[in-house]
Amino acid sequence: MSLLTRLAASLPARVRSEAYELEKEKRLRLADSWGWKSLFGRESAAGKRVTLDTAMQLSAVWACVRQTALVISSLPMGVYEKRTDGSREPISDRLAEVLTVSPNIDQTAQEHWEGQTAWLMTNGNCYAERFDTPRGLSSLRTLPANVTSPFRNADGDLMYRTTDRGKVEVLPREKVFHVRGFGFGGDMGLSAISFGVQGMGAAIAAEESAGKLFSNGMQISGFMKTNQTLKPEQRVQMRKMLSDYRGSDAAWKVLLLEAGMDFQALTLNPEDAQMLETRRFAIEDICRWFGTPPIVIGHAGEGQTMWGSGVEQIMIAWMNTGLNPILRRIEGRIRKDLIPAGQRVKQYAEFNREGILQMDSKAKAEFLTKLVSNGIMSRNEAREKLNLARRDGADDLTAQTAMAPVQDLGQQENTP
Secondary structure (H helix, E strand, O other): OOHHHHHHHOOOHHHHHHHHHHHHHOOOOOOOHHHHHHHHOEEOOOOOEEOHHHHHOOHHHHHHHHHHHHHHHHOOEEEEEEOOOOOEEEOOOHHHHHHHOOOOOOOOHHHHHHHHHHHHHHHOEEEEEEEEEOOEEEEEEEEOHHHEEEEEOOOOOEEEEEEEOOEEEEEEHHHEEEEEOOOOOOOOOOOHHHHOHHHHHHHHHHHHHHHHHHHOOOEEEEEEEOOOOOOHHHHHHHHHHHHOOOOHHHOOOOOOOOOOOEEEEEEOOHHHHHOHHHHHHHHHHHHHHHOOOHHHHOOOOOOOOOOOHHHHHHHHHHHHHHHHHHHHHHHHHHHHHOOOHHHOOOEEEEEOHHHHHHHOHHHHHHHHHHHHHEOOOOHHHHHHHOOOOOOOOOOOOOEOOOOOOHHHOOHHHHOO
16 A cells, blocks of 8 residues: 555545545645645644635635736736837737737637736736747647646756646746746745635634524524433433524524423624624735735725725725736736747837726826826827727827916917
């Protein structure tokens, strides 16, 4: 009997069957700690094991990952080349098509970057297998981050081990597009779920406790009072009788008591039953792990509204400190790994951050007006931002001249 088989024999039945399957199909080796961590997770001090699946069952985790992934994937992306005069020109080649239209045969660009961002948020890393032709990059296929891990071979070369249809494959670094999240400069980013296991484990325990409490009709264990001593068989009968009154389906049933018995229930008010303070803190703590303001996922603090200038400033801060670092990581890795070495100085990919202003028409109108009135952007360029057709004579840069010198007043009208 192998060491893995002996180890699996001591595990619960469900986990044991999964371990036997892993051994049979040679999916994991004992040295593959990355695979075992993704399968079994880590146990918190609250007694709850935290994995990707259990963490995503928390509404706060789901919302943080979902909102960030949706916002980033919905931002327009373009591939550009710098000109000598400092301007830039959009590029429409195969690389741009892969990044902005169709990364692979199955996904749109939004679906691809949504998935990549979700893996980056939860695992701290996102991976995609590269397929190249003599003409350059042809497609990117997402590799699940929970079954993919980088390692160094005996020569120090960076390699990637991934599981595909039950078999472990090893890919060279040239075949993998890898975006690392926050970390200390190693080959992998750090996982918020792995390091936030204590807070998320406590949140899971609080959710389960509240759920079990409500399943019992918001009643915790009570006690029976009697002036008689019950026989052993009578105690068994009493427990069996009381079991018929457990659960929310038994709410408002009338309990029949005999022989001078009296039932004393211990009750909780709704606020205590839901453990509101504990669960509120858990939401805010999870938001800290993912760098998402609570207001973004629909959680407002005491006395805070969901609207107003204060919320607007929070959203701007989220853009600067939460979304922009993720966007820069993706853009930097595209420039380093997907654009040929001789063209990296001039070519680059970029998300259009102005897409976030689409949600605030007033802010966008003021933004475009200032750019046009100060000669930074032409009126046709502003119309393109609003998806409006170009107009003749609107390509020139214009600026307001209300503060003209006194001696120049009226000269423009008298000019032939």
